[in-house]
Amino acid sequence: MLADLRQKVAVGYVGGSDFVKQQEQLGTASLSVTTRFDFCFPENGLTAYKLGALLPSQSFINWIGEDRYKELVKFILHYIADLDIPIKRGTFVEFRNGMINVSPIGRNASTEERNEYQKYDLEHKIRETFVNVLREKFADIGLTYSIGGQISFDIFPTGWDKTYCLQHLEADAKKPDGVEYTTIHFFGDKTYKGGNDYEIYEDPRTIGHSVTDPDDCFKQVKALFDL
Structure with missing residues:
Protein backbone atom coordinates (compact mmCIF):
# COMPACT_ATOMS: atom_id res chain seq x y z
CA MET A 1 0.00 0.00 0.00
CA LEU A 2 2.86 2.40 0.79
CA ALA A 3 4.22 2.22 -2.74
CA ASP A 4 0.79 3.01 -4.19
CA LEU A 5 0.26 5.85 -1.72
CA ARG A 6 3.62 7.43 -2.58
CA GLN A 7 2.53 7.64 -6.21
CA LYS A 8 -0.12 10.13 -5.06
CA VAL A 9 1.34 12.00 -2.07
CA ALA A 10 4.51 12.40 -0.02
CA VAL A 11 4.44 9.97 2.91
CA GLY A 12 6.16 10.26 6.26
CA TYR A 13 5.98 8.85 9.75
CA VAL A 14 6.69 10.35 13.16
CA GLY A 15 7.35 8.45 16.38
CA GLY A 16 9.01 8.82 19.74
CA SER A 17 11.41 5.89 19.37
CA ASP A 18 14.93 6.32 18.05
CA PHE A 19 15.94 5.46 14.50
CA VAL A 20 17.28 1.99 15.38
CA LYS A 21 13.95 0.98 16.94
CA GLN A 22 11.97 2.36 14.02
CA GLN A 23 14.20 0.51 11.57
CA GLU A 24 13.30 -2.69 13.45
CA GLN A 25 9.58 -1.87 13.29
CA LEU A 26 9.24 -0.48 9.77
CA GLY A 27 12.29 -1.60 7.80
CA THR A 28 13.83 -4.99 7.03
CA ALA A 29 17.30 -6.50 7.27
CA SER A 30 17.97 -5.56 3.65
CA LEU A 31 15.79 -2.43 3.32
CA SER A 32 16.32 0.82 5.21
CA VAL A 33 13.18 2.47 6.51
CA THR A 34 14.40 5.72 4.90
CA THR A 35 13.80 4.19 1.46
CA ARG A 36 10.16 3.40 2.25
CA PHE A 37 9.09 6.93 3.20
CA ASP A 38 9.70 10.41 1.86
CA PHE A 39 10.16 11.71 5.41
CA CYS A 40 11.25 9.80 8.52
CA PHE A 41 10.90 11.49 11.90
CA PRO A 42 12.36 9.39 14.74
CA GLU A 43 12.22 10.96 18.21
CA ASN A 44 9.39 13.27 17.14
CA GLY A 45 11.54 14.75 14.40
CA LEU A 46 14.51 15.70 16.57
CA THR A 47 16.27 13.31 14.23
CA ALA A 48 14.91 13.60 10.68
CA TYR A 49 15.47 12.25 7.18
CA LYS A 50 14.21 13.38 3.80
CA LEU A 51 14.62 10.83 1.00
CA GLY A 52 17.35 9.15 3.02
CA ALA A 53 19.33 12.33 3.73
CA LEU A 54 19.84 13.36 7.37
CA LEU A 55 18.39 16.76 8.31
CA PRO A 56 19.60 19.05 11.16
CA SER A 57 18.97 17.52 14.60
CA GLN A 58 18.53 18.66 18.21
CA SER A 59 19.72 17.23 21.57
CA THR A 158 7.82 21.50 26.06
CA GLY A 159 7.27 21.99 22.34
CA TRP A 160 9.34 18.93 21.43
CA ASP A 161 6.27 16.73 20.98
CA LYS A 162 5.30 15.31 17.58
CA THR A 163 4.50 18.80 16.29
CA TYR A 164 8.27 19.36 16.25
CA CYS A 165 8.49 17.41 12.98
CA LEU A 166 6.29 19.97 11.21
CA GLN A 167 9.08 22.54 11.25
CA HIS A 168 11.06 20.30 8.89
CA LEU A 169 8.21 20.48 6.38
CA GLU A 170 8.02 24.25 6.78
CA ALA A 171 11.79 24.52 6.29
CA ASP A 172 11.59 22.37 3.16
CA ALA A 173 9.18 24.84 1.58
CA LYS A 174 11.80 27.60 1.89
CA LYS A 175 14.51 25.68 0.03
CA PRO A 176 15.11 26.40 -3.69
CA ASP A 177 14.18 22.83 -4.58
CA GLY A 178 11.73 22.36 -1.70
CA VAL A 179 8.02 21.64 -1.65
CA GLU A 180 5.28 23.53 0.18
CA TYR A 181 2.96 21.02 1.84
CA THR A 182 -0.33 22.87 2.06
CA THR A 183 -2.33 19.89 3.35
CA ILE A 184 -0.91 17.54 5.98
CA HIS A 185 -2.94 14.53 7.14
CA PHE A 186 -1.98 12.86 10.42
CA PHE A 187 -3.16 9.40 11.52
CA GLY A 188 -2.65 8.27 15.11
CA ASP A 189 -4.22 6.23 17.91
CA LYS A 190 -3.13 8.15 21.04
CA THR A 191 -5.04 11.29 20.06
CA TYR A 192 -6.68 11.87 23.47
CA LYS A 193 -5.36 14.58 25.81
CA GLY A 194 -2.19 13.26 27.43
CA GLY A 195 -1.58 10.79 24.61
CA ASN A 196 1.56 11.20 22.51
CA ASP A 197 -0.44 11.94 19.34
CA TYR A 198 -2.63 14.63 20.91
CA GLU A 199 -0.60 17.75 20.11
CA ILE A 200 -0.05 17.01 16.43
CA TYR A 201 -3.62 15.70 16.06
CA GLU A 202 -4.98 19.00 17.39
CA ASP A 203 -2.43 21.23 15.63
CA PRO A 204 -4.08 23.65 13.16
CA ARG A 205 -1.41 22.81 10.58
CA THR A 206 -2.67 19.23 10.30
CA ILE A 207 -5.90 17.41 9.53
CA GLY A 208 -6.09 14.81 12.29
CA HIS A 209 -7.51 11.31 11.90
CA SER A 210 -7.97 9.13 14.99
CA VAL A 211 -7.48 5.40 14.38
CA THR A 212 -7.96 2.39 16.65
CA ASP A 213 -5.30 0.04 15.25
CA PRO A 214 -3.17 -0.58 12.10
CA ASP A 215 -6.09 -2.17 10.23
CA ASP A 216 -8.28 0.85 10.90
CA CYS A 217 -5.44 3.12 9.76
CA PHE A 218 -5.09 1.22 6.48
CA LYS A 219 -8.84 1.39 5.97
CA GLN A 220 -9.00 5.16 6.51
CA VAL A 221 -5.96 5.86 4.32
CA LYS A 222 -7.33 3.72 1.48
CA ALA A 223 -10.68 5.49 1.64
CA LEU A 224 -9.20 8.99 1.84
CA PHE A 225 -6.74 8.55 -1.03
CA ASP A 226 -8.86 6.22 -3.16
CA LEU A 227 -6.40 3.31 -3.14
Whole structure:
Protein backbone atom coordinates (compact mmCIF):
# COMPACT_ATOMS: atom_id res chain seq x y z
CA MET A 1 0.00 0.00 0.00
CA LEU A 2 2.86 2.40 0.79
CA ALA A 3 4.22 2.22 -2.74
CA ASP A 4 0.79 3.01 -4.19
CA LEU A 5 0.26 5.85 -1.72
CA ARG A 6 3.62 7.43 -2.58
CA GLN A 7 2.53 7.64 -6.21
CA LYS A 8 -0.12 10.13 -5.06
CA VAL A 9 1.34 12.00 -2.07
CA ALA A 10 4.51 12.40 -0.02
CA VAL A 11 4.44 9.97 2.91
CA GLY A 12 6.16 10.26 6.26
CA TYR A 13 5.98 8.85 9.75
CA VAL A 14 6.69 10.35 13.16
CA GLY A 15 7.35 8.45 16.38
CA GLY A 16 9.01 8.82 19.74
CA SER A 17 11.41 5.89 19.37
CA ASP A 18 14.93 6.32 18.05
CA PHE A 19 15.94 5.46 14.50
CA VAL A 20 17.28 1.99 15.38
CA LYS A 21 13.95 0.98 16.94
CA GLN A 22 11.97 2.36 14.02
CA GLN A 23 14.20 0.51 11.57
CA GLU A 24 13.30 -2.69 13.45
CA GLN A 25 9.58 -1.87 13.29
CA LEU A 26 9.24 -0.48 9.77
CA GLY A 27 12.29 -1.60 7.80
CA THR A 28 13.83 -4.99 7.03
CA ALA A 29 17.30 -6.50 7.27
CA SER A 30 17.97 -5.56 3.65
CA LEU A 31 15.79 -2.43 3.32
CA SER A 32 16.32 0.82 5.21
CA VAL A 33 13.18 2.47 6.51
CA THR A 34 14.40 5.72 4.90
CA THR A 35 13.80 4.19 1.46
CA ARG A 36 10.16 3.40 2.25
CA PHE A 37 9.09 6.93 3.20
CA ASP A 38 9.70 10.41 1.86
CA PHE A 39 10.16 11.71 5.41
CA CYS A 40 11.25 9.80 8.52
CA PHE A 41 10.90 11.49 11.90
CA PRO A 42 12.36 9.39 14.74
CA GLU A 43 12.22 10.96 18.21
CA ASN A 44 9.39 13.27 17.14
CA GLY A 45 11.54 14.75 14.40
CA LEU A 46 14.51 15.70 16.57
CA THR A 47 16.27 13.31 14.23
CA ALA A 48 14.91 13.60 10.68
CA TYR A 49 15.47 12.25 7.18
CA LYS A 50 14.21 13.38 3.80
CA LEU A 51 14.62 10.83 1.00
CA GLY A 52 17.35 9.15 3.02
CA ALA A 53 19.33 12.33 3.73
CA LEU A 54 19.84 13.36 7.37
CA LEU A 55 18.39 16.76 8.31
CA PRO A 56 19.60 19.05 11.16
CA SER A 57 18.97 17.52 14.60
CA GLN A 58 18.53 18.66 18.21
CA SER A 59 19.72 17.23 21.57
CA PHE A 60 17.85 16.83 24.87
CA ILE A 61 21.00 16.63 27.01
CA ASN A 62 22.36 19.91 25.65
CA TRP A 63 19.03 21.56 26.41
CA ILE A 64 18.57 20.33 30.00
CA GLY A 65 22.21 20.20 31.15
CA GLU A 66 24.00 17.32 32.88
CA ASP A 67 23.25 18.36 36.47
CA ARG A 68 19.47 18.68 36.07
CA TYR A 69 19.42 15.53 33.95
CA LYS A 70 21.09 13.52 36.73
CA GLU A 71 18.68 14.97 39.29
CA LEU A 72 15.71 13.94 37.13
CA VAL A 73 16.96 10.41 36.45
CA LYS A 74 17.94 9.80 40.09
CA PHE A 75 14.41 10.71 41.20
CA ILE A 76 12.84 8.49 38.52
CA LEU A 77 14.92 5.45 39.46
CA HIS A 78 14.18 5.88 43.18
CA TYR A 79 10.47 6.16 42.40
CA ILE A 80 10.47 3.01 40.26
CA ALA A 81 12.44 1.11 42.92
CA ASP A 82 9.66 1.84 45.41
CA LEU A 83 6.82 0.92 43.03
CA ASP A 84 4.88 -2.19 44.05
CA ILE A 85 3.85 -3.66 40.69
CA PRO A 86 3.50 -7.36 39.72
CA ILE A 87 6.76 -7.64 37.74
CA LYS A 88 9.81 -5.57 36.81
CA ARG A 89 12.36 -6.36 34.14
CA GLY A 90 15.12 -4.06 32.85
CA THR A 91 15.85 -0.77 31.06
CA PHE A 92 13.62 1.52 33.10
CA VAL A 93 15.08 4.72 31.62
CA GLU A 94 16.10 4.82 27.97
CA PHE A 95 18.14 7.84 26.93
CA ARG A 96 17.43 9.13 23.43
CA ASN A 97 18.72 12.05 21.45
CA GLY A 98 15.64 14.18 22.00
CA MET A 99 14.02 12.77 25.13
CA ILE A 100 14.07 10.06 27.75
CA ASN A 101 11.62 7.17 27.80
CA VAL A 102 10.54 5.89 31.20
CA SER A 103 9.02 2.44 31.77
CA PRO A 104 7.89 1.31 35.25
CA ILE A 105 8.03 -2.35 34.17
CA GLY A 106 11.15 -1.96 32.00
CA ARG A 107 11.52 -2.03 28.22
CA ASN A 108 13.01 -5.55 28.33
CA ALA A 109 9.58 -6.98 29.13
CA SER A 110 8.28 -9.63 26.74
CA THR A 111 5.24 -9.07 24.54
CA GLU A 112 3.08 -11.11 26.91
CA GLU A 113 4.36 -9.15 29.91
CA ARG A 114 3.72 -5.86 28.10
CA ASN A 115 0.13 -6.88 27.37
CA GLU A 116 -0.46 -7.83 31.00
CA TYR A 117 1.13 -4.65 32.29
CA GLN A 118 -1.00 -2.50 29.98
CA LYS A 119 -4.15 -3.96 31.56
CA TYR A 120 -2.72 -3.42 35.04
CA ASP A 121 -1.71 0.15 34.22
CA LEU A 122 -5.14 1.03 32.86
CA GLU A 123 -6.71 -0.19 36.09
CA HIS A 124 -4.20 1.21 38.59
CA LYS A 125 -3.03 4.30 36.65
CA ILE A 126 0.65 3.70 37.45
CA ARG A 127 1.99 5.86 34.62
CA GLU A 128 -0.59 8.61 35.08
CA THR A 129 0.23 8.90 38.79
CA PHE A 130 3.98 8.81 38.08
CA VAL A 131 3.66 11.61 35.53
CA ASN A 132 1.67 13.79 37.94
CA VAL A 133 4.39 13.38 40.60
CA LEU A 134 7.11 14.36 38.11
CA ARG A 135 5.14 17.39 36.89
CA GLU A 136 4.98 18.72 40.45
CA LYS A 137 8.56 17.85 41.38
CA PHE A 138 10.18 19.34 38.25
CA ALA A 139 7.70 22.11 37.45
CA ASP A 140 10.50 24.64 36.95
CA ILE A 141 12.25 22.85 34.07
CA GLY A 142 9.59 23.16 31.35
CA LEU A 143 9.13 19.50 30.48
CA THR A 144 6.27 17.69 28.79
CA TYR A 145 5.25 14.17 29.82
CA SER A 146 3.51 12.06 27.20
CA ILE A 147 2.03 8.61 27.83
CA GLY A 148 2.24 6.35 24.78
CA GLY A 149 2.41 2.70 23.86
CA GLN A 150 1.75 -0.06 26.38
CA ILE A 151 4.39 0.33 29.06
CA SER A 152 6.12 3.71 29.05
CA PHE A 153 5.98 7.48 28.79
CA ASP A 154 8.25 10.08 27.20
CA ILE A 155 9.79 13.15 28.83
CA PHE A 156 10.97 16.00 26.61
CA PRO A 157 11.17 19.80 26.54
CA THR A 158 7.82 21.50 26.06
CA GLY A 159 7.27 21.99 22.34
CA TRP A 160 9.34 18.93 21.43
CA ASP A 161 6.27 16.73 20.98
CA LYS A 162 5.30 15.31 17.58
CA THR A 163 4.50 18.80 16.29
CA TYR A 164 8.27 19.36 16.25
CA CYS A 165 8.49 17.41 12.98
CA LEU A 166 6.29 19.97 11.21
CA GLN A 167 9.08 22.54 11.25
CA HIS A 168 11.06 20.30 8.89
CA LEU A 169 8.21 20.48 6.38
CA GLU A 170 8.02 24.25 6.78
CA ALA A 171 11.79 24.52 6.29
CA ASP A 172 11.59 22.37 3.16
CA ALA A 173 9.18 24.84 1.58
CA LYS A 174 11.80 27.60 1.89
CA LYS A 175 14.51 25.68 0.03
CA PRO A 176 15.11 26.40 -3.69
CA ASP A 177 14.18 22.83 -4.58
CA GLY A 178 11.73 22.36 -1.70
CA VAL A 179 8.02 21.64 -1.65
CA GLU A 180 5.28 23.53 0.18
CA TYR A 181 2.96 21.02 1.84
CA THR A 182 -0.33 22.87 2.06
CA THR A 183 -2.33 19.89 3.35
CA ILE A 184 -0.91 17.54 5.98
CA HIS A 185 -2.94 14.53 7.14
CA PHE A 186 -1.98 12.86 10.42
CA PHE A 187 -3.16 9.40 11.52
CA GLY A 188 -2.65 8.27 15.11
CA ASP A 189 -4.22 6.23 17.91
CA LYS A 190 -3.13 8.15 21.04
CA THR A 191 -5.04 11.29 20.06
CA TYR A 192 -6.68 11.87 23.47
CA LYS A 193 -5.36 14.58 25.81
CA GLY A 194 -2.19 13.26 27.43
CA GLY A 195 -1.58 10.79 24.61
CA ASN A 196 1.56 11.20 22.51
CA ASP A 197 -0.44 11.94 19.34
CA TYR A 198 -2.63 14.63 20.91
CA GLU A 199 -0.60 17.75 20.11
CA ILE A 200 -0.05 17.01 16.43
CA TYR A 201 -3.62 15.70 16.06
CA GLU A 202 -4.98 19.00 17.39
CA ASP A 203 -2.43 21.23 15.63
CA PRO A 204 -4.08 23.65 13.16
CA ARG A 205 -1.41 22.81 10.58
CA THR A 206 -2.67 19.23 10.30
CA ILE A 207 -5.90 17.41 9.53
CA GLY A 208 -6.09 14.81 12.29
CA HIS A 209 -7.51 11.31 11.90
CA SER A 210 -7.97 9.13 14.99
CA VAL A 211 -7.48 5.40 14.38
CA THR A 212 -7.96 2.39 16.65
CA ASP A 213 -5.30 0.04 15.25
CA PRO A 214 -3.17 -0.58 12.10
CA ASP A 215 -6.09 -2.17 10.23
CA ASP A 216 -8.28 0.85 10.90
CA CYS A 217 -5.44 3.12 9.76
CA PHE A 218 -5.09 1.22 6.48
CA LYS A 219 -8.84 1.39 5.97
CA GLN A 220 -9.00 5.16 6.51
CA VAL A 221 -5.96 5.86 4.32
CA LYS A 222 -7.33 3.72 1.48
CA ALA A 223 -10.68 5.49 1.64
CA LEU A 224 -9.20 8.99 1.84
CA PHE A 225 -6.74 8.55 -1.03
CA ASP A 226 -8.86 6.22 -3.16
CA LEU A 227 -6.40 3.31 -3.14
